[in-house]
Amino acid sequence: MSEAVHLQRATPDAAPLLRNLLELYVHDLSAIFPVEIGPDGRFGYERLALYWSEPATRHAFVIRRGERVAGFALATRGSPATDDPADLDVAEFFVLRAHRRAGVGRDAAFALWDGMPGRWIVRVSEANRAGLAFWREVVRAYTSGRFGESARPALPGWRILSFTTRAAAARSGGDA
Ligand SMILES: CC(C)(COP(=O)(O)OP(=O)(O)OC[C@H]1O[C@@H](n2cnc3c(N)ncnc32)[C@H](O)[C@@H]1OP(=O)(O)O)[C@@H](O)C(=O)NCCC(=O)NCCS
Numbered sequence: 001m002s003e004a005v006h007l008q009r010a011t012p013d014a015a016p017l018l019r020n021l022l023e024l025y026v027h028d029l030s031a032i033f034p035v036e037i038g039p040d041g042r043f044g045y046e047r048l049a050l051y052w053s054e055p056a057t058r059h060a061f062v063i064r065r066g067e068r069v070a071g072f073a074l075a076t077r078g079s080p081a082t083d084d085p086a087d088l089d090v091a092e093f094f095v096l097r098a099h100r101r102a103g104v105g106r107d108a109a110f111a112l113w114d115g116m117p118g119r120w121i122v123r124v125s126e127a128n129r130a131g132l133a134f135w136r137e138v139v140r141a142y143t144s145g146r147f148g149e150s151a152r153p154a155l156p157g158w159r160i161l162s163f164t165t166r167a168a169a170a171r172s173g174g175d176a
Contacts, residue, residue, distance in 0.1 A: 003066045005107035007073065007115065010060035012052045018060060019048060021072050025094040032127045059116065063095065063108040070104050071095040073112050079121040081152060081160045089121045109138050117168040122161040135161055142166075 010018055026035055026043040037043055051060040057078055063071035071094045079089035090112070095105045113120055122139060124131050139147050139161050147163035 005063065005065050005070065005104050005111070007061040007108060007111045008064055010051070010062050014062055015048065017062065017069065018072055019045065021094060022048065024096070025092065032125065061112065063104065065099055065104055070099040071108065073108060075112060075116065081121050081123050081155060084119070086118065087121050088116055088118050089123070105134060106138050106141070110142055113142060113165045114167065117165045119162065119164045119168070123155070124159050124161070126157050126159060132159060139163060
């Protein structure tokens with residue numbers, strides 16, 4: 001069986017799957033951020049429904065490794081870190097623990113960026129040491145080092161990585 005990593009665009013019938021994966025993701029991140037679980041034992045993720053009601057600006061994908069569910073990626077058109085509404089933003093990104101350190105996140109991120117050409121923003125908290133190491137390495141590899149990294153006074157404690165995808169850079173004859 002092929003172990004190839006691919007992104008599957010999430011249709012509304014994948015909402016329960018994503019809702020469950022988001023619980024695991026938020027629980028992981030609760031080691032870093034102060035997130036309270038609800039009285040029903042769930043963290044919840046209210047914005048999930050917007051990924052189908054606002055399809056022009058929100059994109060949800062299930063990450064599959066072969067046929068198996070390996071994680072998810074949520075992306076938005078427009079980033080909280082920039083003013084350009086055309087910028088693409090990695091809103092949430094998660095690989096299940098059983099699939100980590102096998103290149104799944106790297107392959108999924110490459111597929112995400114290849115599939116949606118443009119200028120991308122990746123926001124990552126300095127407190128998320130694994131996430132920061134991951135994004136720095138994967139963005140560096142994807143762009144051959146042609147990316148920007150900055151901090152924003154409005155987002156203390158966060159690093160902002162930005163770059164233009166290979167396809168978009170080739171079209172405009174430029175780069176990040
Ligand atoms: C961060 C995350 C997506 C990485 O997924 P992954 O599939 O394990 O990543 P990959 O195997 O593709 O890693 C690619 C490279 O990133 C770096 N990297 C990945 N995880 C790392 C870690 N825990 N510590 C240090 N570097 C890491 C390494 O350079 C790695 O290459 P290597 O394994 O050959 O050394 C995953 O750990 C995760 O879902 N974490 C919880 C949610 C999260 O933090 N998401 C990001 C929010 S900003």
